[in-house]
Amino acid sequence: MITTTGLTKRFQQNEVLTNIDLHVDAKDIVVLLGPSGSGKSTLLRCLNGLEELSGGQIEVNGIVVNSADPLRVQRARVLEIRRQTGMVFQQFNLYPHKTVLGNVMEGLVTVKKIKRDEAAERGRILLDRVGLSDKQDAYPSRLSGGQQQRVAIARALAMEPEVMLFDEPTSALDPELVGEVLSVMKELAEEGMTMLVVTHELKFARNVANKIVFMADGSIVEEASPQAFFEHPTQERTRRFLQQITEF
Amino acid sequence: MELVFENIPFFLKGAYYTLYVTVISMFFAFIIGLLVAIARLKGPMWLRLIARFYVSIMRGTPLLVQLFVIYYGLVDYGVTLGSLTAACLGLSLNAGAFLSETFRGAIQAVPKGQMEAAYATGMTPAQAMRRIIFPQAVRIAIPPMGNTFIGMLKETSLVAAIGVTELLRSAQLLVSQYAVNMPFYLAIGVIYWIMSIGFSAILEQVERRLARAY
Numbered sequence: 001m002i003t004t005t006g007l008t009k010r011f012q013q014n015e016v017l018t019n020i021d022l023h024v025d026a027k028d029i030v031v032l033l034g035p036s037g038s039g040k041s042t043l044l045r046c047l048n049g050l051e052e053l054s055g056g057q058i059e060v061n062g063i064v065v066n067s068a069d070p071l072r073v074q075r076a077r078v079l080e081i082r083r084q085t086g087m088v089f090q091q092f093n094l095y096p097h098k099t100v101l102g103n104v105m106e107g108l109v110t111v112k113k114i115k116r117d118e119a120a121e122r123g124r125i126l127l128d129r130v131g132l133s134d135k136q137d138a139y140p141s142r143l144s145g146g147q148q149q150r151v152a153i154a155r156a157l158a159m160e161p162e163v164m165l166f167d168e169p170t171s172a173l174d175p176e177l178v179g180e181v182l183s184v185m186k187e188l189a190e191e192g193m194t195m196l197v198v199t200h201e202l203k204f205a206r207n208v209a210n211k212i213v214f215m216a217d218g219s220i221v222e223e224a225s226p227q228a229f230f231e232h233p234t235q236e237r238t239r240r241f242l243q244q245i246t247e248f
Numbered sequence: 249m250e251l252v253f254e255n256i257p258f259f260l261k262g263a264y265y266t267l268y269v270t271v272i273s274m275f276f277a278f279i280i281g282l283l284v285a286i287a288r289l290k291g292p293m294w295l296r297l298i299a300r301f302y303v304s305i306m307r308g309t310p311l312l313v314q315l316f317v318i319y320y321g322l323v324d325y326g327v328t329l330g331s332l333t334a335a336c337l338g339l340s341l342n343a344g345a346f347l348s349e350t351f352r353g354a355i356q357a358v359p360k361g362q363m364e365a366a367y368a369t370g371m372t373p374a375q376a377m378r379r380i381i382f383p384q385a386v387r388i389a390i391p392p393m394g395n396t397f398i399g400m401l402k403e404t405s406l407v408a409a410i411g412v413t414e415l416l417r418s419a420q421l422l423v424s425q426y427a428v429n430m431p432f433y434l435a436i437g438v439i440y441w442i443m444s445i446g447f448s449a450i451l452e453q454v455e456r457r458l459a460r461a462y
Contacts, residue, residue: 050364083370093365097383107369110379159369
């Protein structure tokens with residue numbers, strides 16, 4: 001479903017991703033772990049073209065973007081990839097000038113050219129799925145962080161993506177609101193969605209993921225099943241990380 | 249005072265031209281401002297340079313000089329414009345440059361995440377601009393845009409100098425006819441003021457309506 005080959009990303013002189021070879025199968029739930037600045041979010045953003053590649057290649061659902069392609073070709077392919085992937089951001093990024101339902105419908109109407117009433121119908125079904133059908137006419141500013149993030153998930157799902165990318169979806173939430181978002185994500189995983197999740201929620205990683213990818217300093221250090229990762233990490237760097245985050 | 253009341257129809261005609269020039273120029277200035285702002289933010293390098301040059305000239309020279317260049321200067325090259333056309337053209341080009349700066353700032357003030365969210369759902373840059381960025385940028389731009397428009401209403405008095413019989417010139421004509429100054433100039437002052445208040449009220453309405461959606 002997703003394959004990156006030698007993916008490299010630089011910001012000016014600063015190399016933030018070095019030769020990343022990552023593979024994600026359909027229906028995989030992959031959690032990316034690692035200290036801050038390790039490149040997890042950048043990797044995710046490269047996968048749907050929010051960052052341009054500095055080197056290497058990505059393939060998402062059969063669509064290939066190679067950093068050696070002309071920029072014009074890359075942009076066209078990236079657009080195709082985006083139409084088959086959904087993304088959820090740390091800061092939600094809901095459209096503040098549209099209602100909750102308007103947020104969910106927007107892509108259907110603008111990108112998929114679906115008629116408004118049909119899009120509204122689909123939007124309501126999705127809002128129901130994330131437990132927010134009673135909020136459809138509210139504006140995002142009236143919602144709690146957890147509710148906003150669930151709307152953002154519904155908005156991404158509306159486009160019927162093949163893959164969902166989650167970029168620290170619960171990091172901006174008050175602790176008591178984290179659960180409602182994670183439970184929506186867990187349901188999604190159980191329905192067989194392919195998911196790539198950057199998160200610090202270790203419980204989620206352990207219980208929902210089928211693969212953990214641990215990154216540090218722009219490289220993949222270790223890939224393992226959750227059980228192997230948490231109980232028998234093979235790399236020194238991984239052990240140190242796990243020690244640090246489980247100290248308290 | 250009676251002189252003023254006697255000549256009210258004449259003032260109203262002047263006010264009509266003032267409003268006419270203002271509204272027409274507002275409309276075109278809005279479009280020019282938007283296009284120039286986009287050119288400066290998203291255009292290829294050569295277009296950005298041209299846009300920057302245009303803004304620099306329009307902001308760096310007096311409106312009166314611009315009007316003279318358009319109305320009198322172009323005649324030398326065989327282009328003769330009616331005074332009303334020249335007035336609207338000059339004001340549109342001038343205010344368009346100022347508005348482009350307002351719009352540029354407003355577009356940049358929309359958080360980056362909005363563009364990314366739009367892109368992530370598969371929108372093209374044009375779709376994202378139109379559906380997500382502009383509606384938010386317009387809200388940000390309305391107060392400064394209002395200032396520009398009210399400023400324009402008053403700057404239209406300069407087009408008297410190229411022979412448009414708007415408010416100021418109406419007063420000047422009456423002054424030379426009756427050989428008294430104060431009542432006529434005070435009268436047009438009051439009329440300008442009333443029109444400014446009207447504009448402000450309209451803008452406030454628009455702002456309030458847009459704010460509701462947040």
